[in-house]
Amino acid sequence: MTTAIDVPDGDVLGLWATQRANRVRHHGRRIETGLRFAFYGRVSTQDHQDPVSSRRWQADFARELVAGHGRIVAEYFDAGYSREVAWNDRPEAARLQAAITNPHRGFDAIVVGEYARAFYGSQALHLAPLLLVNGVQLWLPEIDGPVDLSNSTHQALLMLLGAHAKQEIQRARFRTTAAMQAQAREQGRHLGGRPPYGYRIVDAGPHPNSAHAAWGRRLHRLEPDPRTAPWVRWIFARRLEGHSIASIARMLNETTVPCPSAADRGRNPHRPGESWHLRTVAAILANPRYTGRQVWNRQRTNRRPTNDVVPGVSGLRTLTPSPQWAISDKPAHEALVSESDFVAAQAVNARCRPTDGITRAYLLTGLLRCGTCGRSMEAQLSHGNHAYRCRHGHTSAHPASRRPSPNLYLREHLILSRTFAQLHTITSRDTAILREIAELQRTQNAAMLGAFLRTHHVTIDCQVTSLSLEPDHERSAIIQSPTSGPEQALSIPRQRAQRQKPERGIVYD
Structure with missing residues (x-):
């Protein structure tokens, strides 16, 4: 938000000096002169830096630069935002951009205390057209005055400053990454972050750096948590017995074992902590830190989008390839599973396979959507026939009693016959599509039907007794798919539920 620069109470001398610097004599009269400046500054973090002192020295540099040319009348300062973050994603920078286009903005120029505090890469060059159109100058200490965008030397200097700003971050990132890799491999040091389920963080003595130790910083390490460590051992034991991840999660839920987010609510207030899920069990089974070795760089966070890169998803965590992990040379904490058992657990495959060993191809995979919940239906062999099912988001990780509605099963031959019968309801302005439809109706070729639906982005909405x-x-070039009427015989006849396992759903013949 735009705010005027205030002089501290009681600083009469400072107020006089500021006002005097902005006045000159003209024909024996004192008049105000100079530009009105908006100051912009930034500090990356609030926990590891002092925003107050950083704001002050940046503002002091800016005042020194504009002294004799005008005064600072407005201030914009972002705290807790990296220079890599685009201006549109910084709150104060975004407000400053909006103020630039306002004819009543109250300032004539923008001044910064340091280029790297305000800009990164080519951000300044991207901002330049907006400043030029609205008649706002940009003052930089590195240029010792305003930037002349028509000057090739100033343009080259902006590019050089942007490259230096990027190089500074890359150099610091490389050195930090290399140091953390060495600390993880050679010292087995815990480098921060929440402890894995089954462990807790305990004190490991003073920091090896004498300066950090004098400040009171200490090292930490992992030790087994008496409440949760036995369940980690139990999970690995069940996996080695050949149980699927879903069955392990279901057994934990049926035993009412608190899930990781419920066992540590302090670090997981944003999660419901209600039950175990497949991904939770899978993450535990895939975490090599349970072997007692310290492992670093298993995950990385994508950088925030900037003006210099293709915009992406900010803060997205992804797993790094295992060759890039930093694994300690020797055990760093007590193991909950041996290394041989951990490796053996990674090779366990509890996936269900057909008893006859035949690999089957399902023609409509990815083309069917459940009309009840909107999810994609999955392929499923039903009594030797190709079929598709939807469990409405339920998995075998949860007890059957928690499933409020029965599963939906549809045979493939039934879907194909109803779809062929409905093709004539499709309309399109493309004559080639109409010819394809006529050919499909003539040949009744199932493979060609699947290819047609995928090519023209058409899905089959499956209801309990009908489809569309x-x-x-x-x-899609197809512009209409009207709902069929009763005379078109597109309804699916309701059949009786299976008596053996009614909770599995309804199978339609």
Whole structure:
């Protein structure tokens, strides 16, 4: 938010000096002169830096630069934002950009205390057209005055300053990464972050750096948590017995064992902590830190989008390839599973396979959507026939009693016959599509039907007793798929539920 620079109470001399510097004599009269400046500054972090002192020295440099040319009348300062973050994603910088286009903005120029505090890469060059159109100058200490965008030397200097700003971050990142890799490999040091489920963080003595130790910083290490460590051992034991991840999660839920977010609410207030999930068990089984070795760099966070890179998802965590992990040379904490058992658990495969060993191809995979919950239906062999099912988001990790609605099963031959019968309801302005539809109706070729639906982005919406074709109107050339009437015989006859396992759902013949 734009705010005027205030002089501290009681600083009469400072107020006089500021006002006197902005006045000159003209024909025996004192008049105000100079530009009105908006100061912009930034500090990356609030926990590891002092925003107050950083703001002060940046503002002091800015005042020194504009002394004799004008005064600072507004201030914008972002705290807790990296220079890599684009201006649109910094709150104060975004407000400053909006103020630039306001004819009543109250300032004539922008001044910064240091280029790298305000800009990164080519951010300044991207901001330049906006400043030029609205008649706002940009003053930089590195240029010792205003930037002349028509000057090739100033343009080259902006590019050089942007490259130096990027190089500074890259150099610091490389040195920090190399140091953390060495600390993890050679010292087995715990480098921060929440402890894995089954461990807790305890004190490991003073920091080896004498300066850090004098400040009171200490090292930490992992030790087994008496409440949760036995369950980690139990999970690995069940996996080595051949149990699937879903069955392990279901047994934990049925035993009412608190899940990781419920066992540590202090670090997980944003999670419900209600039950175990497949991904939770899978993450525990895949974590090599349970072998007692310290492992660093298993995950990385994508950088925030900037003006210099293709915009991406900010803060997205992804797993790094295992050759890039930093694994300690020797055990750093007590192991909950031996290294041989951990490696053996990674090779366990509890995936269900057909008893006859035949690999089957399902023609409509990815084309069917459940009309009840909107999820994609998955392929499933039903009594030797190709079929598709939807469990409405439920998995075998949860007890069957928690499933409020039965699963939906549809045989493939039934879907194909109803889809062929409904093709004539599709309309399109493209004559080639109409010819394809006529050919499909003539040949009744199932493989060609699947290819047609995928090419033209059409999905099959499956209800309990009917189905319909639903084109993606943003990508498909098909403009209409009217709901069929009773005279078109597109309804699916309701059959009785299976008596053996009614909780599994309804199978339609």
